[in-house]
Every structure is written in C-alpha cells, then in structure tokens.
Amino acid sequence: MVKRFEVIIIGAGAAGMLCAIEAGKRGKKVLIIDHSKKIGEKIRISGGGRCNFTNINTNPSKFISSNPNFCISALKQYTQNDFINLVKKYDIKFHEKKLGQLFCDNSSQQIIDMLLEECKSANVMLKNETSVSSVTKIENEYFIQTNLEDYVCDSLVIASGGLSIPKIGATNFGYQIAKQFNINVIEQNPGLVPLTFQDIFLKNCQKLAGLSLEAIVSFQKMYFEEGMLFTHRGLSGPSILQISSYWKLGEKISINLAPGFNIFNLLEESKLSNPRQDISSIISEFLPKRFAMSLCEDLKISGRIADLSKKMIKEISNSINNWEVKPIGTEGYRTAEVTLGGIDTKELSSKTMMSNKNQGLYFIGEVVDVTGHLGGYNFQWAWSSGYVAGQHV
Numbered sequence: 564m565v566k567r568f569e570v571i572i573i574g575a576g577a578a579g580m581l582c583a584i585e586a587g588k589r590g591k592k593v594l595i596i597d598h599s600k601k602i603g604e605k606i607r608i609s610g611g612g613r614c615n616f617t618n619i620n621t622n623p624s625k626f627i628s629s630n631p632n633f634c635i636s637a638l639k640q641y642t643q644n645d646f647i648n649l650v651k652k653y654d655i656k657f658h659e660k661k662l663g664q665l666f667c668d669n670s671s672q673q674i675i676d677m678l679l680e681e682c683k684s685a686n687v688m689l690k691n692e693t694s695v696s697s698v699t700k701i702e703n704e705y706f707i708q709t710n711l712e713d714y715v716c717d718s719l720v721i722a723s724g725g726l727s728i729p730k731i732g733a734t735n736f737g738y739q740i741a742k743q744f745n746i747n748v749i750e751q752n753p754g755l756v757p758l759t760f761q762d763i764f765l766k767n768c769q770k771l772a773g774l775s776l777e778a779i780v781s782f783q784k785m786y787f788e789e790g791m792l793f794t795h796r797g798l799s800g801p802s803i804l805q806i807s808s809y810w811k812l813g814e815k816i817s818i819n820l821a822p823g824f825n826i827f828n829l830l831e832e833s834k835l836s837n838p839r840q841d842i843s844s845i846i847s848e849f850l851p852k853r854f855a856m857s858l859c860e861d862l863k864i865s866g867r868i869a870d871l872s873k874k875m876i877k878e879i880s881n882s883i884n885n886w887e888v889k890p891i892g893t894e895g896y897r898t899a900e901v902t903l904g905g906i907d908t909k910e911l912s913s914k915t916m917m918s919n920k921n922q923g924l925y926f927i928g929e930v931v932d933v934t935g936h937l938g939g940y941n942f943q944w945a946w947s948s949g950y951v952a953g954q955h956v
Contacts, residue, residue: 564712568594568688570956571707571716573695573736575602577945578928579722580678585953586718587685594688594714596707602691603675604731605724609942614671616650617643617946618939620663626944627808627934629749633908634933634944637916641950643943653677662789664938698740703922718923718956722949725902725929726751733896737930738905744921747907749932753899754808757799758816758890767857768793774853779819780806788822796894804937807893808903818886821849827880830868834876838869842879850883858882901941905932915955916948925952 570586572579575597587593601607606614618625621643626634647665650657655677656668667673682689690711697708698719705719723737738748760768771793778791780802792800806816826849833845842864846855859865862882864875871879893899906926910919916931918924927948935941 565706566594566712566714568592568714568716570594570718570720571596571705571714572720572722573597573707574720574722574724574928574930575599575689575691576605576722576724576928577603577678577942578949579720580682581946581949582720582722582925582927582953582956583687583689584678584681584685585950586956587682587687589954591956593685594690594716595682596693596695596709596714597689597691598694598734599732600692602689603678605728606675606678606942607671608728608731609671610666612671613666613669614674615660615664615666615939615942616657616674617646617665617943618663619643619647619659619665621940621943625936625940627754627903627936628908628932630908630932633911633913634947636913637947637951638943640954641947645950646943646946649681650674650677653680662938695736698743700744700921700924705923716923718925720925720927720952720956721930722927723930725905726896727753727899727902727929729896733902737926741906741910741926741930744918744924746910746918746920746926749904749907751902751904753893753896754903754934755804755900755937756807756893756895756898757794757797758803758807758810759797759892759894760888761891764888765797767861768797769795771853771857774851775800776820776851776854777822778802779822781817781819782806782810782814785809791818791820797890798888801937804900808901808934808936810890812892813889815887815889818888820854820883820886824849824884825880826883827877830871830876830880831873834868834871839867841866842868842871846879846883900937901934902929903934905930908932914951916952917955923956925956927952 569591570593572595694710707714775792779788787802787805789801843859928945
C-alpha cells in the first residue's frame with residue numbers, strides 16, 4: 564500500500580521543518596521523513612546548547628558559494644527579522660552575544676519545540692527513525708521506499724544536510740540523490756573547522772593549549788578579527804573557524820596576535836625609554852605571559868631589550884603582527900560546523916529552490932552549495948531556503 568502526499572521532505576532539520584511548515588500553511592498534505600531518532604539534533608547542539616538561530620547582520624556577503632548571488636533571492640524573501648518575529652511569537656527569550664549573533668537565553672530545545680508546534684499547527688506528518696532505501700520518478704511523481712512504508716508525492720524536497728558532524732547522523736544522501744537525477748554537485752569540504760599542524764608548531768600549540776586571545780587571521784584578501792584558541796591539535800576559535808572556510812591546503816595563513824599595536828615601533832620606543840627592561844616582560848604587556856615566554860623561548864631571545872639588534876626586534880614584531888603559519892589540514896567533518904560545496908546552484912532556481920531539470924524536485928539548506936560565516940548565518944540560510952521552497956512545492 565503506497566501512501567500519497569502532495570509534498571514529502573527528506574530531512575527534519577532547520578530547513579526541512581521550515582519548508583514543511585510553510586507548505587502546510589498553504590493547505591498542502593505534507594510528510595517529513597528523517598532517519599534519526601531525535602529531531603533537530605544540529606539545532607540542539609548549536610551555540611553551546613543555546614542555538615545561535617540567526618544574525619541581525621545577515622546579508623549576501625556573509626555567504627560562500629560558487630555563485631555568490633544565488634542566496635540573494637531567498638534571503639530577501641525570508642529575512643532574519645521574519646524568523647526573529649516567529650521566535651518572539653513563542654515568547655522565547657533571546658540575546659545578542661556579539662557581532663549580531665542571536666542566542667536563546669535558555670535552551671536550543673525551545674527552537675525545536677517551536678518548529679514542532681508549528682508543524683503540528685500546519686498538519687504536517689513527521690516520521691522519524693525512517694530510512695529511505697530508494698527514490699524513483701515515474702512521469703511527474705516521486706516514489707519513495709523506506710524501511711517502514713512506501714510513499715508517493717508530487718513535490719520532493721531534499722533537506723538532508725551535509726557531511727558535518729557524522730555522529731549526529733550526517734550522511735551523503737542528498738548528494739547521491741542529486742547524482743541520480745543528473746544534477747551536478749560541487750566538491751565538498753569541511754567548513755568552520757579547527758586547523759591542524761605538525762612537528763615543532765604542533766608542540767608549541769600543545770604547550771599553549773587552552774590559551775585564547777583576540778587575533779586577526781587572514782588568508783589572501785579575506786580576514787577575520789575574533790578570538791583564537793590554542794589546542795592540542797592546533798588552532799581553533801572563531802577567527803580560525805572563519806578562515807578555514809577560505810583556506811586552501813598547502814597555503815599559509817597570516818595571524819596578527821596584537822591587533823591595533825605596531826609591535827616593532829613599540830619595541831624600538833621601549834629600547835630608548837627603558838633599555839634595561841626584560842624583553843619577555845615587554846611582550847607580556849600586549850600578550851598573555853604564557854605566550855610571551857613561549858615566543859622568547861622559540862626565538863632563543865632573553866634579557867634586556869637594549870641588547871637586542873634591530874634585526875631581532877623585527878623578527879619579534881613579525882612573529883606577533885605578521886605570524887605566518889602553514890596548517891597541514893583540518894580536524895575534518897568530525898568537528899566541522901558546516902559543509903562547503905554541495906548541490907551546484909546553477910542547477911537550481913534561486914527563486915524557488917527547484918531543480919531546473921526535474922520538475923517537483925527541490926534542494927534546500929546545507930546540502931546546497933551555499934555556506935554561511937560563523938554566527939547564525941547558516942541557520943538563516945536554512946530558514947530562508949526552506950521558506951522559499953515551502954511557497955512553491
């Protein structure tokens with residue numbers, strides 16, 4: 564017995580649920596299928612359990628894609644303010660942390676509960692712990708076989724997410740469906756992910772593990788000024804996660820550990836004004852003492868600043884204001900917050916999210932080649948792309 568729905572959405576994450584809600588509001592008979600036991604796990608763990616659900620500064624420049632203009636239509640159709648109004652409707656208390664990032668005051672579960680309640684109000688049926696074994700298209704209908712039942716629909720929405728954080732259920736399902744329907748897929752890579760190192764640099768990171776400081780981290784023309792953290796595997800923290808989405812394997816990144824200070828000039832001035840002062844003490848005025856001592860040890864310098872040559876002072880200043888390091892890789896999808904690449908945006912309508920080749924087949928959320936910066940932007944893409952598809956399925 565095949566059960567019929569007008570719309571079937573595979574994936575009950577942020578994008579899938581928002582799409583289902585909007586389609587249900589339009590009177591469509593909607594089913595969401597998800598293979599996980601718990602619904603919205605990525606929402607639940609996000610923002611340290613408080614869900615960084617959007618960013619008040621959302622605009623197309625905050626997204627990475629092979630077509631940077633693709634996201635414009637969706638972001639205009641459903642803005643950050645539209646989602647904020649939904650959150651307010653449920654009286655969920657939230658706050659701005661920094662740089663426009665909005666977090667729940669209490670728990671990310673409130674966002675999940677809100678979406679589930681909206682699904683219920685829109686008469687959306689939800690089937691979790693349901694695995695899709697095959698998808699076929701016959702004429703203008705899509706047939707979906709699962710481990711429990713078989714379904715047929717007019718509109719099929721793939722909201723299965725990317726490859727990041729496999730322990731909560733991430734799979735390559737969406738990319739496989741795309742390839743099955745002759746849709747091009749851009750190569751995927753981990754995004755918003757810690758960077759890893761080897762040899763001496765790794766030992767230094769391990770020595771400083773747990774130490775955080777504000778830094779400007781740059782790669783080519785892109786830079787981010789936020790916190791940076793030393794870890795047992797290398798470097799992490801917001802500035803590193805941000806640059807990881809742009810960094811290319813084999814290339815170096817530049818780090819300014821003392822934004823706003825010209826260390827060379829300050830050291831030269833100290834040499835004149837206080838020549839007997841210890842070099843590590845001077846560096847400790849701008850950077851954590853642990854780091855200052857480690858840097859002096861690495862450069863094999865100690866003692867009074869008066870005894871340091873101009874060349875050595877230049878080397879110290881470069882190690883602080885323009886520190887060039889070469890990662891060997893990233894921590895991978897295990898800790899990546901998002902997946903770069905995905906369904907080629909040339910294959911989709913930016914106004915509807917429907918496949919240009921396959922009537923009634925839609926792709927939304929992380930599975931698409933649109934990746935936001937850190938800070939709530941990826942959730943906003945999920946809400947916006949889900950909303951758009953929900954208006955047209």
